[in-house]
Amino acid sequence: MLVEPLLRPAREVPAFTLVELTAHMRRLLAERGEPLAPAWPEIAAERLRTGELDGWVAEEAGRPVALVLFSRREHRAYGHLHVEAKEARVPLSRRLTLHALHHMDPAILRADLGTTGLSEVEDRELGGALTQTPGFEVVERHGLLRTLQLDEPPRTPELPPGYEFLPISAAPLDALDALDRRAFRGGADESLVADSPEGNRRVLERILSGELGRFLPEASAAVARGEELVAFLLTTEESARAGVFADLAVDPAHRRRGIAGALLQQGLRALLALGYGSARLWVTASNTPARELYRRVGFERERTAFIFRWRKPR
Numbered sequence: 510m511l512v513e514p515l516l517r518p519a520r521e522v523p524a525f526t527l528v529e530l531t532a533h534m535r536r537l538l539a540e541r542g543e544p545l546a547p548a549w550p551e552i553a554a555e556r557l558r559t560g561e562l563d564g565w566v567a568e569e570a571g572r573p574v575a576l577v578l579f580s581r582r583e584h585r586a587y588g589h590l591h592v593e594a595k596e597a598r599v600p601l602s603r604r605l606t607l608h609a610l611h612h613m614d615p616a617i618l619r620a621d622l623g624t625t626g627l628s629e630v631e632d633r634e635l636g637g638a639l640t641q642t643p644g645f646e647v648v649e650r651h652g653l654l655r656t657l658q659l660d661e662p663p664r665t666p667e668l669p670p671g672y673e674f675l676p677i678s679a680a681p682l683d684a685l686d687a688l689d690r691r692a693f694r695g696g697a698d699e700s701l702v703a704d705s706p707e708g709n710r711r712v713l714e715r716i717l718s719g720e721l722g723r724f725l726p727e728a729s730a731a732v733a734r735g736e737e738l739v740a741f742l743l744t745t746e747e748s749a750r751a752g753v754f755a756d757l758a759v760d761p762a763h764r765r766r767g768i769a770g771a772l773l774q775q776g777l778r779a780l781l782a783l784g785y786g787s788a789r790l791w792v793t794a795s796n797t798p799a800r801e802l803y804r805r806v807g808f809e810r811e812r813t814a815f816i817f818r819w820r821k822p823r
């Protein structure tokens with residue numbers, strides 16, 4: 510007889526069991542270029558125990574086989590589903606996700622959920638299953654890779670006349686933040702990372718402070734025309750071998766002039782000079798301008814991940 514896995518609140522699950530799950534989850538995230546701090550598994554387990562993070566664990570014959578966790582910020586929740594079950598993985602994922610949302614603070618109006626442990630095919634199936642529930646949509650994201658070789662250095666970047674590169678340290682946080690919001694407004698990624706001005710600024714601060722991987726000012730840059738900041742590229746370290754383009758923004762009034770292309774060439778050359786063997790980044794599948802830009806500078810798709818987005822039906 511098939512016994513349905515038992516769903517338990519994570520705060521009732523022993524810390525060492527939670528750490529097994531969160532450590533595996535962290536490893537899978539790191540493997541696909543989304544590093545978390547080394548101490549994250551223990552910190553997350555502790556926060557699950559205290560209820561600071563919402564979480565549910567699925568158990569099969571007393572063994573933990575999946576975890577879903579959410580952090581809350583105002584009316585929004587950011588979650589992650591990690592699956593280790595051997596069988597019926599997609600139905601279990603759907604059940605665990607819906608169960609967690611059902612038990613979440615009613616003040617939460619919106620939740621974004623990533624996954625680890627599922628194959629691309631299973632993720633797509635899960636997307637199909639979840640979107641049958643009102644309020645769900647699936648955001649497909651592509652992890653891109655560009656390898657770097659000394660005998661084939663990236664092109665020398667060329668900006669259009671009147672524009673100049675500035676070191677990223679010359680661009681104040683306020684100006685980066687304002688430009689970032691201007692650039693993403695109305696586009697495919699508008700609310701992917703942050704949906705409030707404070708949230709956007711916080712993400713930039715996290716990138717610049719190295720919280721999301723060591724910040725690489727040498728491989729980051731800004732572009733100005735006169736006094737006006739018109740574009741920037743922020744680059745972090747993923748590992749000793751790879752850099753990550755964490756944010757790229759060009760002011761809408763200055764697009765299609767080759768500025769983003771030049772920034773990327775500049776970033777790639779700097780990464781190569783610093784000894785990195787590749788550059789990685791994530792792009793939303795529906796962001797056609799960015800995908801076309803990255804294809805032009807030699808990035809190729811390495812992996813696909815999904816964000817399951819839920820908005821509370823009114």
Ligand SMILES: CC(C)(COP(=O)(O)OP(=O)(O)OC[C@H]1O[C@@H](n2cnc3c(N)ncnc32)[C@H](O)[C@@H]1OP(=O)(O)O)[C@@H](O)C(=O)NCCC(=O)NCCS
Binds near residue numbers: 763766791792793
């Ligand atoms: C994506 C973005 C950075 C491109 O900036 P840009 O300075 O206009 O890009 P470039 O002028 O260097 O474009 C280089 C090439 O990319 C492609 N491209 C750029 N914008 C495009 C668009 N709207 N549609 C189709 N292709 C486009 C083209 O191949 C272009 O070459 P071409 O102009 O000779 O045809 C800019 O649109 C932007 O800031 N978007 C919002 C933020 C964002 O999505 N950032 C990336 C997140 S991963």
